[in-house]
Amino acid sequence: MSDIIQLLPDHVANQIAAGEVVQRPASVVKELLENAIDAGATNIKLLLIDAGKTLVQVIDNGKGMSPRDAKVSFERHATSKIQKAEDLFNLSTKGFRGEALASIAAIAHVELKTKQHNDELGTSIKIEGSNIISQNFISTSEGTSIAVKNLFYNIPARRNFLKSNTVETRHIIDEFQRVCLAHPTISFLMHHNNNEIYHLKSSNLRKRIVNVFGNKMNEKLVPINEQTDIVAIEGFVAKPEFSKRKRGEQFFFVNDRFIKSPYLNHAVVNAFEGLLEQGSHPSYFLYLTVPANTLDINIHPTKTEIKFDNEKALYAMLRATVKHSLGQYNIAPILDFNRDANLDTSYQFHTNPKAAKTPEISVDPDFNPFKEQKEISFPYNREKQTQSWESLYTSNTVNEEENQTELFENQQNNQTQKTIQIQRKYILSSIKSGIVLI
Template identity: 75%
Template structure:
């Protein structure tokens, strides 16, 4: 009988190892960013194409690698942070190159450029599926640039399991935010499909949080700072008034590494006892520093779960610290906290008797119209009457002249309108062609309108106060029980958008008011679209439901292909589009317009 057990070839073993480390593009982003940080970088750039499926490139200005290190970092079981088994229990870094790069190189095309500061030339290595295809000397700047192209190109089944670009991009941004929040002193730049998503300058922790989550976050934050023998805690929690119906902005960092801990989360929630409504979740950004030897970070492949030696003590300290800060900064509700003490009635006035009614004195001889400065009022009146008569003598002529001038002005106005050339044209009721100095731009009208509506909705929901219109007769809409739970879960966000709910039952939702920007006939369509979008979203993602709301609104209410637009509507849409923050892509990542320069147009006819 032949032998059954055999050793796996290296390329198969590498692909299996890659499956543990690289689950999706976000896994690669996490590893590369952490490597750049451990290399001592002060500036890190992350460039993406197609949600990382086509390209993930991380460029840093760190210490770089020697030629030997550059080659060894792609070998299996190669690492810079472990020398013996004991080091596994005393990790202070995230891992400088090595190990993860071998897994990444097994399932992608990798190009590495690196140079140390004291070297004149750097090293360029290209790898495809764990095989080094070229290694050469190259002129490059100090630091390291790693480009990972065509992820899972040799494992098509794994590539097919990836989600849409939108969802994969959300995973990447989650990882990017976690790394950026853990290291506010490092500047970060994120580009996706040549569009700048984040440009985070070196700053302190508070400014970094505000830069990522928006200016409104600044007023929500309550600082946390506590030093003990076994634990150091700093960071921020959000005020109870800004609690959310979902777990979104909840971040724990232990020794500058993002972790997930239901146990520590319970400690924070417990500190908010009595301050939150039922079903609400607090937001927090908490940074814990503990001795590296007191934690085990290797109980999970992604290192997002940690085992503590003294969990109960950490729980008690964390809960007490958060509770103390909420009280110290007067976050707990008090009665009439805006009262002005200067307006209080003194206690010694309690028995004071009221005095007599004050008397009012009047001068009976006072005449405000008596004035001796004007002596000869009759001549003045006579001159005024003569002047008025002269003006009114030619009243008919004055009216006729005005009428003629008005008619001429109107004729000139209409003539100028006739002579005006339109710069925008509609093609097949689908595209808009607009003339620009360098050529022409072709715009997808529906996607353009989606972008305009999306940014408008997002501003109204998050920055401004959305206005509502009350319905004369409340509308009852039937949904599945699971869908009703989803709607109820985002009830506060929908109310912020302008919805007013009269009642929730097991089978229906009764709506009493809607945003002024939508019509009653669109309610059902809009909510159904919203439910579909939420179901496609990743659970517990850090993106707010406000983003999903705005996207659903824009998709439902945007003008559709086949809609005819007059010249005024075309020009308004084009102007509104290019006033947006991101005019080049739709809310769902699709390109909105294509520019054709005069040279490109000429080349068509000269070819």
């Protein structure tokens, strides 16, 4: 009986792998942006047409590639990030699998232009369906420009599976935001159909968050900062009153890589215990730095799933850190809904000692509690007060003034009433409608 098992051609294998690596235009955006970051770029441009279905182009000012590297980069499992298996446990780059460019080139028309710093000429390569159409020397600027056109052109069923431009653009923006938030020191520019969507300049983390989500975000942020032997945690959480019904602005970054972790998310939500309404979700931007040899990134091609060596310790540390920061900034559940906001302690209490002063209390160092007590004298005239009090019973008439308020027809008239005491037992007094005997 003849043999029936055969090796698949490279272009077929690449198309199969592309189904897992490239799910939609947003997947292409993620891979190309991460390649630009690994190339050491400080300025990155993202150009889109028709939500990435027609064009996804990334232009960077990174170190570029040699003519050989430019060609080999589209081969499957070709990478400059790792050389041996041990390197998987000491990763410092975004990519390492060597599958992204090969998968993209298998299902799209790709045009690459690249030039290294010391080279006089750059390299241009055109690829269609994993086949190199042309490779030439060109005059171009330093860095790399890669354009992916007509995504899924040779897989009609997959192209028809794509959603509307609005939905696909939303997915692209999500990936773009994740990369931008992970690297606030890099400048990013995003255009869609020749319209500028984002123009983010190099900045610090807080400013990058505000530039991405709007100026109103600044007042919502509570800083987080904790350094330990196993993890360094920094970033921001939003105040509880700004929680949302839908999960949205929740970002975890581990070693500058965006991840999804329901386990760590539970730690943050648990730290907000008693502060959130039922069914609401807090916003957070948390950056964890751990030793590279204590995590495993090689779980899924998207690299958003990570396994930690000491998950329970990270959970406890993250929960305690968030809880401590919320308490430090005077964020606690308020039971008195009529509480005067002016009575709350200012956030600047610890930084501005003039905001509040400790009251001065005088102490008598010679005070002896066992010493014979002296008679206490009061500042008022007791004899005069007693005589005034007794006159209530000895006098036959007393003049009183009544101050009528708005409760009684808004009249404030001083009226003099006559009161007579009979046999020191009864009081006879005149009122508006007659007399009364008490």
